[in-house]
Amino acid sequence: MPLTLVATMMVRDEIDIVPAMIEHHLDQGVDLVIVTDNASVDGTTDVLRSYVETGRVELHHDPVHRKQQGVVVTQMARRARTAHAADWVLNLDADEFQVPVDRTLTLRGALEATPLHLNAFTVPVTNLVGPAAWSGSGIGRLAWRDHRTEAQLQQIGIHAQPTPNGMHRGETDVTVAQGNHFVSLPSNGQPAPEVATEVLHLPWRSWAQLEQKVINAGRSYESNPDLRPSPRHHGMLDYRRHQAGQLFEAYLARTPLRTELERGEADGSFVRDDWLAEHLRGLVGRALRPDLLGPVVDPAQDRPVPDDEHADGAERGRDLLAAEEA
Template sequence: MRLVMTMMVRDEADVIEAMVEHHFAQGVDTMLITDNGSIDGTTEILERLASAHDVVLMHDPVHAKQQSSCVTRMANEAYTEHGADWVINADADEFWVPRAHDSIHAAFETYPREFGAFEVHVEDMTGLPAARGTGLERLIYRDLRSTAMLRGVGLRDHSAADAVHIGASGVVVAQGNHAVSIPSCGTPSAAESIEVLHFPWRSWDQFRRKVENAGKAYESSPDLVPSPNHHGMRDYRLLKEGRLLASYLLRSLTPAQLDAGIADGLYVEETRIRAEKLPQQADDELEYDASEMVDLLRGLAATQGERLAATAADADQRFADAKAYIEGAGREWQAEREALHERADRLAQRVEQLSDELVATRAALEGLRGRRSVRIVDAVNRVATRRRA
């Protein structure tokens, strides 16, 4: 069984080496990686890794959010040129791990090809903030906060599931790697499944660069317009407004928040990646003006409150609309029910009338039979009398 991973990367020097080493240790046979014009040293790291592992390094310097077309091309090549039985389309901040098997390769060996494609759960990792650094020894907590809690700190929701698929020609991978054109005809059991440990904001330096790169790429792609609530574009607006650092601090944890969240079961320790002792950049402490951040955080909190209020108002309106629809449908149903009852009453009266008519018709027929029999007997008697005479 050949397991091939594809990846499109840009400016991921803090994490790319750890990510590649982790997945080869997990049994990935080949990695197809397209470097999207990195300028932070990512390209040089990948060139070095390609000399030590089965890494096929390609280059696409255009910054136009063309992930779907690029990954689709690699996903097809994974099958046509590298004989992939299964294909994982990953991001640089994702670490794929098995739930019970010794490796993801061992897990995929148990999956029948008839599955076609299936979703893989993505678990966001969180922890304390930092100015710089990969953070694999710092971000060691599964983020189990509710959607409402996340929205309170400016996050729309947890990350969406990723999609894996069998090797096949003609497959199309959607933007973000969350869906593919191959239909899903099965999924592994919980015990046999795999999952993704996701490290989306590892430091302030990485987060700011990621937001800026994504925002500028969308700006240069007028035909690829994200929704108004797309997290990348919201963050990009905050960057241009000078409020992104406050947003980064708001979504990270303070020591007190971490302790309280652990006690409440909101943050659960997950140390498998840390235990691998993967190569990474050391953390630098984040320094900032606390008084200035307080004002920015209050502003962000107010903004989030307004957004949540608008969301609540929209939910109330949707509920009112649904209630009105249901009530209207109920009135229509009642009217139709009454009409059906009236029709049933008329039908019952008609059946009774027809029954009476049937009884009368039968009596008339019986009377006719009796009179006809009498007439026949009289005629026979008359004939017999004439013959005797």
């Protein structure tokens, strides 16, 4: 009997990337994506309704903005088991693409070869980065794996590389922690290296996307005093930069210049990886909704920041970030 694979996603204002995330995981063998829309206002809700019509997306709505991701994802993860008999559950964000390390496999193939008795395991997350843009999904532009050291990241206002995601077998009483990094089920080990998976993450796709994401997150934390993020929590640091009128310069500082990417390729801090862009563009012809996926992967929809403007803003940003540490 084939495994049932269910992904969950809580989303708010991610129209630039949502079709790609859904199409990718369905193409990789996920049976159903359970989505909770957190009162999006940018058209994301309409996109999700279009996918509901395909029968491969189940849509729920939660209009509350109190940074309640852990509670909502837990509900979806439990429903994946109780309503859909999920064997494996992938709890993902809209900007995350889980894929086997061995690209000759599909996600379904890798998970079919992963024993269910492992119960739960972690999946490494790698950021894909590239030059800055005013708007656009970044598919194709964000084509470098970010291997900068913690010290290098802290110089540009980032605390560390992303924490691995936690995925788990379907269980009726599972609890998923805020951020999808930890689950309540005990782990009995990791998958064999030949069927390991990873998550490709596109966190800083454009200035328009980052600004809206930071405002949404900051106001949601303000609305929920029961949550107490670390003073160095990346979302709250960015929100304070936004309030101080310094977020744009911080965005340019953390987004590598083309010259930095060239140097990074030489020393290993950036590794070119075009797989995701090529994969997503290749999906358009067989997508459930090519009319929605096509524009997301079209490089013409990107509005890059000119190199000289990027360089000037990044220099100001590094000065501002250094002052934060002083």
